Amino acid sequence: MIKVILDISKTHLISKKKQTIIAALGVTFGISMFIVMMGFMTGLNQLLDGLVLNRTPHIQIYNKTDATEIQPVDRFYDLVGNLNYIHSIKPKSRLLRIHNALPVLNELRNNKKVKGATPQATCKVFYLAGSNNLNGIINGIEVNEEIRLFNFKDYIVEGDVNCLLKKKNNTLLGAGIAKKLSLSVGDKLQVMNTDGTIFTLTVGGIFQSGLAEVDDVQSYVNLKMAQQLLVAKGNYISRIHVKLHNIEDAVPMSKLIENLYNIKALDIYSANAQFDTGSDIRTLISYAVSITLLIVAGFGIYNILNMFIYEKMNDIAILKATGFTGKDIMFIFIIQALIIGIIGGILGLGVGYGISVIIDNIPFVTEALPTIKTYPINYDPNFYIGGMTFAIITTFFAGYLPSRKAQKIDPVEIIRGQ
Amino acid sequence: MENILETKSINKYFLEPVKFHVLKNISIQLKNKEFVSIMGKSGCGKSTLLYILSTLDTSYEGELFIDGQKMSNLTRDELAKVRNEKIGFVFQFHYLLPEFTVLKNVMLPALKLGKFDEATIRKNALEKLELLNVADQAYKKASKISGGQKQRVSIARALINNPKIIMGDEPTGNLDSKNAENVFNVLRELSNQHEMSMLIVTHDIDFAKKTDRIIEMGDGLIL
Numbered sequence: 001m002i003k004v005i006l007d008i009s010k011t012h013l014i015s016k017k018k019q020t021i022i023a024a025l026g027v028t029f030g031i032s033m034f035i036v037m038m039g040f041m042t043g044l045n046q047l048l049d050g051l052v053l054n055r056t057p058h059i060q061i062y063n064k065t066d067a068t069e070i071q072p073v074d075r076f077y078d079l080v081g082n083l084n085y086i087h088s089i090k091p092k093s094r095l096l097r098i099h100n101a102l103p104v105l106n107e108l109r110n111n112k113k114v115k116g117a118t119p120q121a122t123c124k125v126f127y128l129a130g131s132n133n134l135n136g137i138i139n140g141i142e143v144n145e146e147i148r149l150f151n152f153k154d155y156i157v158e159g160d161v162n163c164l165l166k167k168k169n170n171t172l173l174g175a176g177i178a179k180k181l182s183l184s185v186g187d188k189l190q191v192m193n194t195d196g197t198i199f200t201l202t203v204g205g206i207f208q209s210g211l212a213e214v215d216d217v218q219s220y221v222n223l224k225m226a227q228q229l230l231v232a233k234g235n236y237i238s239r240i241h242v243k244l245h246n247i248e249d250a251v252p253m254s255k256l257i258e259n260l261y262n263i264k265a266l267d268i269y270s271a272n273a274q275f276d277t278g279s280d281i282r283t284l285i286s287y288a289v290s291i292t293l294l295i296v297a298g299f300g301i302y303n304i305l306n307m308f309i310y311e312k313m314n315d316i317a318i319l320k321a322t323g324f325t326g327k328d329i330m331f332i333f334i335i336q337a338l339i340i341g342i343i344g345g346i347l348g349l350g351v352g353y354g355i356s357v358i359i360d361n362i363p364f365v366t367e368a369l370p371t372i373k374t375y376p377i378n379y380d381p382n383f384y385i386g387g388m389t390f391a392i393i394t395t396f397f398a399g400y401l402p403s404r405k406a407q408k409i410d411p412v413e414i415i416r417g418q
Numbered sequence: 419m420e421n422i423l424e425t426k427s428i429n430k431y432f433l434e435p436v437k438f439h440v441l442k443n444i445s446i447q448l449k450n451k452e453f454v455s456i457m458g459k460s461g462c463g464k465s466t467l468l469y470i471l472s473t474l475d476t477s478y479e480g481e482l483f484i485d486g487q488k489m490s491n492l493t494r495d496e497l498a499k500v501r502n503e504k505i506g507f508v509f510q511f512h513y514l515l516p517e518f519t520v521l522k523n524v525m526l527p528a529l530k531l532g533k534f535d536e537a538t539i540r541k542n543a544l545e546k547l548e549l550l551n552v553a554d555q556a557y558k559k560a561s562k563i564s565g566g567q568k569q570r571v572s573i574a575r576a577l578i579n580n581p582k583i584i585m586g587d588e589p590t591g592n593l594d595s596k597n598a599e600n601v602f603n604v605l606r607e608l609s610n611q612h613e614m615s616m617l618i619v620t621h622d623i624d625f626a627k628k629t630d631r632i633i634e635m636g637d638g639l640i641l
Binding site: 321 | 498531536
């Protein structure tokens, strides 16, 4: 029975090649746009996510600089009935370095939830260039851990990232400063610390983060070298960056660290609140546009099938007169819709994939993203499965409504009308 | 002889544009192997009666029996099955499916019935086409053959499930006298040899005279 219905549907579709192709192309267009939009949008999102998530520490630990919450006057006049006002509270004077940094670092590294923790020592310097003194910041880092945890290597556009380990006074210079001071790999550079002592560093590499304000001031040296610039001991650490195994743990973990060590711990969500929102909205927009396209394609199919049925009134009457039931007739037209949907859908997947590959190969060079060479595309198979499912569902409904009409056609009226 | 088709006081009204009593107390019987024609002027209700008898039209009062089975309370799907199995239809305007081959047109009702496999049905369909002298057209598209050939193909289609009754709505109305005679001869032969009853609505007095019995209608009544 199914074979007969399939056969009739097939004959109908083949005899109306043009309309069939146009209807199928409508679906193809909808599905391929869906695939391309989703692939491109989520590819972009993943890229931006990657930029932030891979390079940003899940928790940043540094010293508080805020005012003491409970002022001495509150302790003294603690009783009900007193309302204490203090004007112009100044922050408490604190150490720039983290108190007891090495034990804290060790304890963090031994925590099961922590993938890794890196110490940093930040010092303010002047880059000396002839008679000019340029403001700058030099960060002392443990370069291997930075590479492992935060993809530090991606930033290095020239030279060797491991130069910091080879010689103590090697530095990775920000691209902006390098340009300003016309320095390249191998050149010497003089810096002056806040005490006025002058150090000579060798440029071992150039790094570019993509943020001009960072690249214009910041350079990296080995942690030990930074401590020497600061005239400090081996326990001078001004920041600790933590990467967790699971980013979801960032908020509770940062609370725990704040409570344990009386220190400021900033989680990634608070640091990048605007970021999540942007990503969600982009995804939402691409879904909305794609689904609109598919629904438009659905209306096209609805229209064409309606026309089919109008043209096929006679055939429907004959089929009914010779013993086909209303349900058989309905299936004939639903199957036609589904065939259009499936053919159009499969073509759409192919075309969508093709366009994605083309986009994936278009060069996309930007200063901000030194590691990206072409436009990002996400080839998630779920989009392909979802697109196909949606194609079948829309075409089913686009076919179902006219088919019900066909089911109800009274053959007597048609035969009489001749 | 047993009645293959019987009606008991069938009444039918048209509701639009105004209520109109089309069929008034129609009670007829059709015996096995009988070749009956229904005659009457245009608008006397003979086609309407035929649609009721063929189970296509279900909005009427009264009772209809086909092959001893009461039709009046069956669902549309059950009626479709009855039509498929027991009734063969020949229309005035040939009514073939234009996109399908002649052979496929003949095969479709049998494929729907599903009693035989496709190869057997194909063989039967070719036999029926042979019987009607149009076997050479079998693989042409139905839209590509002449009017007389179309009418014979539609008779072949009516025969494919070996029905009990063949009903015709002016099957010769659209044909020249030579073709009309041809069609009559075919029907006559079938009724004699294959034990089929014929119920043919016609205008053609020459055609009607050659049938076993004429039921004459006027103004919704059997005269």
